Amino acid sequence: MAVRKIVVVPHPVLRQKAARVKDFGPTLQKLIDDMIDTMRDAPGVGLAAPQVNVSRQVIVVEYEDPEAGIPHQLYTVVNPRIVSFSKETEMGVEGCLSVPGIIGEVERAQTIRVKGFNRHGKPLTLDLSGWVARIFQHEIDHLNGVLFTDRAVSVERVSPEMAAEMDRV
Numbered sequence: 145m146a147v148r149k150i151v152v153v154p155h156p157v158l159r160q161k162a163a164r165v166k167d168f169g170p171t172l173q174k175l176i177d178d179m180i181d182t183m184r185d186a187p188g189v190g191l192a193a194p195q196v197n198v199s200r201q202v203i204v205v206e207y208e209d210p211e212a213g214i215p216h217q218l219y220t221v222v223n224p225r226i227v228s229f230s231k232e233t234e235m236g237v238e239g240c241l242s243v244p245g246i247i248g249e250v251e252r253a254q255t256i257r258v259k260g261f262n263r264h265g266k267p268l269t270l271d272l273s274g275w276v277a278r279i280f281q282h283e284i285d286h287l288n289g290v291l292f293t294d295r296a297v298s299v300e301r302v303s304p305e306m307a308a309e310m311d312r313v
């Protein structure tokens with residue numbers, strides 16, 4: 145396992161549509177292990193493959209909220225797609241490891257259903273809500289070349305120290 149370099153704007157890979165994964169072999173397994181290491185090293189709570197300069201449809205998300213009774217969970221989803229969005233939305237502040245020094249308020253669906261595959265190619269369905277649903281929407285946007293700043297209703301410049309205190313994705 146290894147920490148890979150996180151690319152930042154205006155790197156063109158961040159604007160590409162990532163390709164679907166068809167081969168669940170060793171190259172994918174290494175990519176996923178490295179993405180988990182890279183996310184933890186950053187530290188972040190989510191990472192999409194284009195952020196490590198690999199234009200493939202892979203995301204990792206690591207999340208816990210003990211106060212809300214949500215235990216530690218590590219998600220790896222290959223070829224994820226959001227098949228339904230709740231009508232209910234909520235505003236929240238996001239920061240991105242690939243957009244340093246900027247935070248912004250983004251409106252996201254409160255609840256989503258995600259379909260995709262686990263790292264071994266087994267189909268999975270996830271029903272997600274709240275902050276973890278926000279993280280998934282942010283990461284899946286990365287696979288489509290979309291950055292949170294494209295969607296933000298307002299953005300603000302912050303110091304690296306302040307940015308580091310945020311849950312970046």
Ligand SMILES: [Zn+2]
Pocket residue numbers: 239240241242282286313
């Ligand atoms: Zn991001």
